[in-house]
Amino acid sequence: MAPLTDAPNEIIYHICGFVPKISDLKNLCLASKSLRSSAEPFLYSSVILEYSFLCIPRIVPLLRTLLRRPELFQHLDTVSMNGWGFGGQDDSRAIDLKSLDTAFKEQCLAAIEKTNVPFTELWIEKFHSGETCLEALSALLLANLSSGTKRLALMRNFINGRELIGKVMQSKAYGELPALDRLQEIKYFKGYDYQITARNDTFEDAISLFYLPAVTDIVAWVPNSPDFRWPAGAPNLDHLTSLDIARLSDQHMGKILSLTRSLKSLLWTWEYDDSGDPC
Missing domain, CATH: 1.20.1280 (Monooxygenase)
Incomplete structure (x- = not known):
């Protein structure tokens, strides 16, 4: 045979x-x-990273391979970065920087500098801190996703208080980083932080999702803004067929729905509280 x-x-x-x-x-x-x-x-078609109080995602070996062989990024069809809360524990999971070999550190720093985004200095600073290194590595994975990725999920533990993730998503949506031009499904769900309310000011991050050029399905937690404005002009949302939005008020929701001519499925969850969230 x-x-x-x-x-x-x-x-x-x-x-x-x-x-x-x-x-x-x-x-x-x-x-x-x-x-x-x-x-x-x-x-490499499906990458799932789980982040919780007891589980630090094994992103280091994955990134080590991907940065050494960047052609593999094209195979990442589905990327899920999961995690919903830390059970009331401190949500900062430190990485032992001594466990990272010199070659890997140099690869990461070179890849960060190559992005040439305005927040490179902040990115490098976070990479050099054990408390925020995981955020920097997660942002690096996200920054290098491109046309091969069709489905992307970013959940609370990777978003809440992680400003780099939002900055990277904006940069990809507005053309500063490789575009997610074939992304069809995006789930970007942070949820409200009742302990540190300043972390809820992520309207600009969430609204950038609507500029992704081929997305048909959006699931997102969108905080309210005192003045809802499209940061880059009204986007073309003719490709959007399914929308699941939480938090956003009815006044702002109407501005989105006025552009969704092809929408077939809508789920809108709004709740009122006295936290001071503007409506």
Whole structure:
């Protein structure tokens, strides 16, 4: 019987699509260079990072590989950065900077500087602090996502109090970083912070999602702004078919709905409280 490696590439690729376990895909990549090119798109197609009080996401080994081989970013079809609260505990998870090897640090710093965004200095500063290094690394992963990514989820633990994530999303939406020009689904849900209310001033971050050029589905927590204005002019939302919005008041919601001519599904959740959130 002829070895699998002798089969046409399209046949090998098709077979890899039926491999059920990530561990098996890893083994295929290690077994043969010829099999690697067919297995890698499936191995990296879905990236899930979980962040909680007990679980620090294993982003370092992932980024180490991606920065060494940036062509792999094109395979990241679905990226989920999950986490909903820290159970009342301190939400700052420190990374031991001594555990990061010099080569990896240099890779990260070079990649951050290469972005040439206005907040590079802040980014580098956060990278050099154990308390905020994870935020800097998460922002670096997000900054390098491009046309290969179709679905993206950014949840509370990666957003709340993490200003870099919002800055990176704005930069991608407004063309300062590689565009998410094929992104179809975005979930960006922070939720209200009752302990540190200053963290809720993220209107500019959330509203930038509406400038993503191909998104059909948006799920977002959008805080209210005293003066709702489109920062880059009214966006074209003809491609948007599903919208799930929380927090935003009815007055501001109307300004979004006036542009969503193709909308088929709408879920709007609004609640009033006396926190001082402007309506």
